[in-house]
Amino acid sequence: xxxxxxxxxxxxxxxxxxxxxxxxxxxxxxxxxxxxxxxxxxxxxxxxxxxxxxxxxxxxxxxxxxxxxxxxxxxxxxxxxxxxxxxxxxxxxxxxxxxxxxxxxxxxxxxxxxxxxxxxxxxxxxxxxxxxxxxxxxxxxxxxxxxxxxxxxxxxxxxxxxxxxxxxxxxxxxxxxxxxxxxxxxxxxxxxxxxxxxxxxxxxxxxxxxx
Amino acid sequence: xxxxxxxxxxxxxxxxxxxxxxxxxxxxxxxxxxxxxxxxxxxxxxxxxxxxxxxxxxxxxxxxxxxxxxxxxxxxxxxxxxxxxxxxxxxxxxxxxxxxxxxxxxxxxxxxxxxxxxxxxxxxxxxxxxxxxxxxxxxxxxxxxxxxxxxxxxxxxxxxxxxxxxxxxxxxxxxxxxxxxxxxxxxxxxxxxxxxxxxxxxxxxxxxxxx
Numbered sequence: 001x002x003x004x005x006x007x008x009x010x011x012x013x014x015x016x017x018x019x020x021x022x023x024x025x026x027x028x029x030x031x032x033x034x035x036x037x038x039x040x041x042x043x044x045x046x047x048x049x050x051x052x053x054x055x056x057x058x059x060x061x062x063x064x065x066x067x068x069x070x071x072x073x074x075x076x077x078x079x080x081x082x083x084x085x086x087x088x089x090x091x092x093x094x095x096x097x098x099x100x101x102x103x104x105x106x107x108x109x110x111x112x113x114x115x116x117x118x119x120x121x122x123x124x125x126x127x128x129x130x131x132x133x134x135x136x137x138x139x140x141x142x143x144x145x146x147x148x149x150x151x152x153x154x155x156x157x158x159x160x161x162x163x164x165x166x167x168x169x170x171x172x173x174x175x176x177x178x179x180x181x182x183x184x185x186x187x188x189x190x191x192x193x194x195x196x197x198x199x200x201x202x203x204x205x206x207x208x209x210x211x
Numbered sequence: 212x213x214x215x216x217x218x219x220x221x222x223x224x225x226x227x228x229x230x231x232x233x234x235x236x237x238x239x240x241x242x243x244x245x246x247x248x249x250x251x252x253x254x255x256x257x258x259x260x261x262x263x264x265x266x267x268x269x270x271x272x273x274x275x276x277x278x279x280x281x282x283x284x285x286x287x288x289x290x291x292x293x294x295x296x297x298x299x300x301x302x303x304x305x306x307x308x309x310x311x312x313x314x315x316x317x318x319x320x321x322x323x324x325x326x327x328x329x330x331x332x333x334x335x336x337x338x339x340x341x342x343x344x345x346x347x348x349x350x351x352x353x354x355x356x357x358x359x360x361x362x363x364x365x366x367x368x369x370x371x372x373x374x375x376x377x378x379x380x381x382x383x384x385x386x387x388x389x390x391x392x393x394x395x396x397x398x399x400x401x402x403x404x405x406x407x408x409x410x411x412x413x414x415x416x417x418x419x420x421x422x
Binding site: 053054055056057063064065066068069070072073075076077078079080082084085175177178188191194196197200206207208209210211 | 265266267268274275276277279280282284286287288289290291293295296319386388391399401404405407408411417418419420421422
């Protein structure tokens with residue numbers, strides 16, 4: 001018997017940065033959204049600092065006036081999503097080591113990598129665990145059931161440095177310029193605030209009237 | 212008998228620019244949202260070019276990569292909102308004259324000014340009527356039941372030039388840095404995509420967990 005092909009069942013591509021508050025909020029709902037629509041999620045840790053080069057943009061909070069609004073909006077968006085949130089300090093932070101740990105894990109077990117990503121985002125955005133500080137990151141890895149020494153070795157390993165660079169290049173080539181960023185069957189959605197559009201798309205495809 | 216004071220029934224402040232696609236989409240739902248919650252809407256025509264000075268930002272479509280995404284997103288957002296939309300060309304345009312006509316009308320009859328705003332936004336974003344072209348704007352005014360000569364005189368009148376300048380200054384002082392921008396009882400909401408947060412706020416106030 002021939003296998004029945006299910007078109008349009010590709011995984012949701014989910015790009016995030018460990019220092020992005022809206023990525024954190026999205027990380028708390030993305031798996032549930034995917035599950036509701038029979039999809040899997042492919043997680044991609046990327047560096048916003050690299051992706052900003054495409055657009056000439058900079059971190060949200062570096063913009064006067066808009067930055068102050070953004071802090072209010074991220075707190076409010078988390079509250080509306082029912083997700084605990086405490087704006088960390090310092091913010092933003094370097095997420096290069098955390099991202100390399102992610103890609104190291106991802107090469108072994110994508111589920112475990114996604115679990116680490118969720119735990120690390122939660123740690124930073126609810127308990128102020130500075131992922132940019134090697135000692136704090138190592139402790140978090142240990143607390144998450146990883147081998148802390150192996151994690152530390154991984155973030156210093158040229159192999160995972162190169163993998164992260166490739167991941168950033170691939171994201172840029174896919175048009176990713178911010179985070180969270182999602183791609184569903186080729187359709188891009190940028191921002192935690194596009195959850196509903198993405199769900200409607202997963203449910204019914206393009207809205208009426210869209211070319 | 213003393214008048215009963217209804218706290219929290221201040222009008223929704225709605226800031227828009229005639230060349231802002233997301234302002235156009237919001238202009239199609241803002242009155243219905245206000246009506247559902249027993250509010251009025253106070254419309255404010257402003258110039259994004261002026262407000263961008265606060266943040267150092269520029270028009271969305273001027274950013275590479277993000278600009279291309281934005282065009283897709285505005286079309287998709289309109290479709291999801293059930294609002295007809297055709298990306299105009301040229302875009303963006305100068306909206307200074309249209310904004311002065313708005314404030315001239317607003318001084319006489321705020322309802323009529325809001326009606327003109329809706330008609331002008333629809334004309335630009337569905338029929339490619341270039342509001343930056345004096346002849347096209349005058350024709351639109353006539354088609355909207357205004358005295359075209361009086362409208363033309365208004366946009367050249369120092370009184371309405373000054374009024375628009377004051378409106379921009381007031382918006383900037385209120386923290387407005389983009390459009391559409393809404394203020395509900397002191398709480399700011401930026402973007403067409405904040406409709407649901409604003410409605411939830413109008414219904415129940417701050418979400419649980421927000422300080």
